[in-house]
Amino acid sequence: MNVATLVEEARAAGVSLCLQDGKVKMRGPVEAQEALRPSLAPHRDEIRAYLQAENRLAEQPPEDCAGALQSADGGFYLPWGPYLTADNIRVMHVELVWIIEHLAQLEVWPEEHREDVLSRAIRGPLSDLLPNLHHFNQRLTEANAAAAARVAVHARTWRYAR
DSSP: OOOHHHHHHHTTTTTTEEEEEEEEESOOOHHHHHHHHHHHGGHHHHHHHHHHHHHHHHSOGGGGGTTTTEEETEEOOOOSSSSOOHHHHHHHHHHHHHHHHHHHHHHHHHHHHHHHHHHHHSSSSSOOOOOOOHHHHHHHHHHHHHHHHHHHHHHSOOOOOO
16 A cells, blocks of 8 residues: 555544654554554554655745745745835825825715725724725726816817807
């Protein structure tokens, strides 16, 4: 039987196989360990080699994770974004307020709605700052394009003086 299949069967039964001081150890329900022991015992050396290879692969990051950081639980991650200073954040907040104010004027928002959106955008978590900038900037671009289209249509209409 294939060693990988044996290891997967053990894991499916709730038994984990690991190396401890060069020996294969089983952890999990005692009944499952006793049931698996006869099928695993003859392949002890192959299972040891398989687990060692698995451990070596786990220690080195995959090629697509080059440059990634590794967390304590073994997962790989990339830093979320660039380092931002307090001045960068203030500038982004000012830009966000300016964008929301202009969008509110173009879309003729009620005063309460504008105040609510502004307070949520400014008091929201820092992780929302860049997504909010992107979202409201995109909406402002669309609103400006719609306003320019209305002006162009209005300029092309004929008016008759009666």
